[in-house]
Amino acid sequence: MTQEIDIDFQNIKTTGIKVNYLYICERKLWFFDRGIQMESKSDKVLLGKLTGESSYPREQKRELLIDNLINIDIVGSDEIREVKYSNRMRHADRIQLLYYLYYLKHLGVEKKGVINYPKMRKREEVILTKDSEGEVVIALLRVQEILKMDKPLQLQRKSYCNKCAYFELCWG
């Protein structure tokens, strides 16, 4: 179903990582926004960063940071690419890349997206459509809602809580 929502993009744009966290755990997003950042202690996150930095060393055009909000791993002539360690959170990877495509569209640049999972030798194409633009808008509005909350969301166990950097904070 096509989503048509009138929004002021400049007022609701945010970082790519926050859009990613929205799809992983809304509570995690709230902690992260409040400056409670335990990610550097997580080996998985470090591994993910190293994967992005060490894969495809021959790529000519690599990271592109825009407005200090979105940080695209690889920019090519007709596509942008994100490099991820594992596809376990592929729904979050997908919305993050859709957001990047949406962001670029607001800057007058239209490309397709690709998520590379080099360790698994997989790639996934991500195309911005009217429907997926609607998903991005809904995600951005939800991020704003969560950031305005004065308390973190209620605890809800997820299958991946024990791998989350905030595990001790939530369940310790």
Ligand code: SF4
């Ligand atoms: S431990 Fe679980 S509930 Fe807590 S922030 Fe992480 S994913 Fe969310």
